[in-house]
Amino acid sequence: MTQLIDKRDLGYDRLARLPGAEAFLADTDRVAESVRHTLIAEEGKVNRFTGHLTELRVEGAPAGLAERAGAESTDGDYIARAKEYLSSVSAAIGFAAGEPAEFEADPKVTVTSGGMHVVSLQQTLNGIDVWGMAPKVWLREDGTVDRVVGDTVSVPGNVPTMPTVPVETALAAGAAKAAESVTLEGLLGTDELPALDVSDGFRRLSSQARNDQPMTFDKGAFDEAIPGRLVYFYMGDTVRLAWSFRFSRAQGAVQYHALVEADGMTADRAAPQVLYLQDLTNHVVGGLVFRQNPVETGFALASFPLPLSDYPVAPPSTPMPGFPGPWVERQNGSVATVGNNVQAVDGDTGESFKVDVDAAGNGVFAPNPDTPEQLVTNIFFFCNYMHDFFVMLGFNEEHGNFQTVNFSGLGVGADPVVAQAHPRPVFGTANMLTRADGLAAEMNMGLVADTGRHTANDAHVVRHEFAHGVTNRLVGGLHDANGLREEQSRAMGEGWSDFFALTIPNFSQEREHTVVGDWVVDDPAGIRQRPYDDRYPGGFGDIGQVKGGLDYTRIHNVGEIWCAALLEMTRRISAELGSKERGYRVAWQAVVDGLKLTPKNPSLLTARDAILRALKDLKGTSFTAAEYTEVRTAAWGSFARYGMGFDAFCPNASFVGCRAGSQPPPAGHED
16 A cells, blocks of 8 residues: 555654643543542553543443343444443543543444444544544443543544535545556555546535535546545644545555645645545455465365355354355356355456356356456355355454345345456556445456466455455444554554465465465565564564564555464464364454454554453353463463563554563453
């Protein structure tokens, strides 16, 4: 992802510059006395950029839904409880007396396999989102609050509520920047994206009673209609009112998020300043099907769908409506690479691969290798496999998975993965666009020109990209699936994806595979800086630096540190449990449950804590209480091995100021 414009001062230390801002840490006891239970705030869990806590632990809170004993609590009940509770402890998080602390909730409550209910909130003021400030509240089944995690910030009550820069003027400024020629930095080299002509402007498609309400413009020279809305943008020493836009280009190769000033603070309001412009698309280099790639598995027949016994995860203990569902639908005597989960098509023609069925209703996709039909079939197979794999780990209809029809009636539906296999190179080589629940995701796989090999035939690449969709929705929340915007957050998106791409095949292999994308680039070293073995050299303290020949100033490279730590955790848990099968399944479940617990825009340390808590909640189901002690030690040791011990620190989720730590948590510490 190309770094473009970010006017924030991410090195800004609010605690150091505002005397008394740290007083809320000492004020925790007073707030605890008012709510009549224990609150635990740690100085190391403060975002120095915002000056607010990123985690407030709660002990002894009342069961907020106890009065509903015997009745089934609704998502609305948990949301109301979360908002009420956050308001009651806002002073312990960092809000001063009288400061507005307003929040709106994602209407969908996420539930981990351990039964923790997670409410995703968005900070607002005057009905306008405070950009990037989106905490989560963890609640137990009975409504008892366990923790508040994520970023908030103090916003002055006198900030402007109405723009002085017209939205059309701001849109023109943002579009001009998004339309410029740009070099996309991929792992196989670079792609040059030519400039667009945006001189024809944009027509507003929606009409609002007030100018500060969300609106939509036609796509103009871009690929999709352009949404626009007002946000407050915290920059460190100031808070700006800004117009937010999203611009899509080159069939999903680039999706810019732009913030353009709306408050007219620059000298020329006719030429407003672009405060933020980032490409948030996930890029990676990188029937009869190849189950891994043409070298490792060859071309062989696989059933559509696969039996659940073919997956490395345990089938669900209780039946789920419509699962496992058919991958294809029979229509008019034929089947095509179109189903409830995935719609796979040729990227040039937009056509699926269709074959006839016999009198018994059987059909076989039997394309010749290296044809457009074979690429479409293979991407269809990989994406459906990943759909079913993640459903069994809890990324199901209720939690925003990708399906046209949700048979349970939960979630929104109408959002399969539209997987396009392009018979030529595409910008970025491969990418995945994830939209909010109810809007289809889009995957694009292209040819690697230097090797003549296609990413649709490489399970590493497709699994990596599909996992981006999972992490974007589970961390980002179903409302916008956009919760990985800060540098460390985006890096973890790459690390999570590599973790799943490697561990799925490694589960059934005697020898651990530790490189990603080696087949598609025809290089045994793969596409990362070093193999992901137990000698991987980078660590948390290296973030933002070039050290020992390794460059940790880049998003993908920092993601390697996160992936290395997760792989080490998987190895160590497997060793402690004396079973590779159990170890992998515990690690996968803890990572997916951890994603549900992780707030938007997390640091590596925030996501670490979510995984550790997820492990605690698996006690008694995935392992015994006695085994939990060893599993917890293994997990903490793995993170400490990569500089993310209990004493590690970072001031925010940027690459600035990361300090390594190697110590285990003190005795008595609760994850």
